[in-house]
Amino acid sequence: MHQDAQDASILLVDDMEDNLVALEAVLAALQVPLVRAQSGEEALRAVRRREFAVVLLDVLMPGMDGFETAARIKRLDHAKDTPIVFLTGTETSNDAGYAFRGYATGAVDYLTKPFDPWVLRTKVAVFLELHRKNRQLRxxxxxxxxxxxxxxxxxxxxxxxxxxxxxxxxxxxxxxxxxxxxxxxxxx
CATH class of the missing domain: 1.20.5 (Single alpha-helices involved in coiled-coils or other helix-helix interfaces)
Structure with missing residues (x-):
């Protein structure tokens, strides 16, 4: 990890460009680095290179889906405590199995797209503050x-x-x- 201890970054993982743009627009006000990944493999490479305060992870992606990506992130020593928030479309939001699988994989939250921008920004801000406090404590x-x-x-x-x-x-x-x-x- 080649990152200053005080940096708090957010990893945005979604295979759809429009969704990444929307996430960036919502989270820009937090004024922290936003790192994009358009696949599970790309997300893992990013997590191996640096620490993140929170990962926003799309559930349904081609290739390695969000569940497998989350499980692999949680197996990395330096990232096992990184909060993961799953983002999913309405087509899977009513399926309780998806939510259960998400939480079982280590997610701390599960949001349905389209999401309320204020709610997402507020939740992410809490994770950023927790990250800062944990760094200070360490x-x-x-x-x-x-x-x-x-x-x-x-x-x-x-x-x-x-x-x-x-x-x-x-x-x-x-x-x-x-x-x-x-x-x-x-x-x-």
């Missing part, structure tokens, strides 16, 4: 782990000093520094 966890490694390294140095017979006053000073670091990590 960054904070990484920073916390780095601080813990630093304290652990300093504690090991104190242990070496103690084993080497360093003076008691110097050891007490180093232990005080470590205790202060641990309190800071705990937020108190």
């Amino acid at each position: 960054r904070l966890q990484d920073e916390h782990e780095e601080r813990l490694r630093d304290v652990e390294s300093r504690l090991q140095a104190v242990e070496r000093e103690f084993a080497g017979g360093a003076g008691t006053a110097r050891l007490a000073e180093r232990i005080g520094e470590l205790a202060a670091s641990m309190r800071a990590l705990r937020g108190g």
Whole structure:
């Protein structure tokens, strides 16, 4: 994945050009990169190259359909938690089997075309915000782990000093520094 950690992109997958144009028009107001794919194979190539905040995936496509595409995306380690919203035409929307299969494949939502542009934009905005929050949380966890490694390294140095017979006053000073670091990590 060759993408900045703060980027939030949306993958639009539909074999019909008109549907992609409509999705782009509805989602342009969100001001995030929109990546197109006109087949399941093309979608998989895109997902292998970068991370997406959400995938909007047409159910019925020639070749690899939306269900198979979703299943393959979910098998990729870096994409297994990527939300997938299935989009389907009215001809399949009344078939409960399609919805069940979509959710069983890992979809988080199932919308019927033609969709309400406001509803779609609002739902996608929620997924974008979740993506940003998850990135922020991962960054904070990484920073916390780095601080813990630093304290652990300093504690090991104190242990070496103690084993080497360093003076008691110097050891007490180093232990005080470590205790202060641990309190800071705990937020108190």
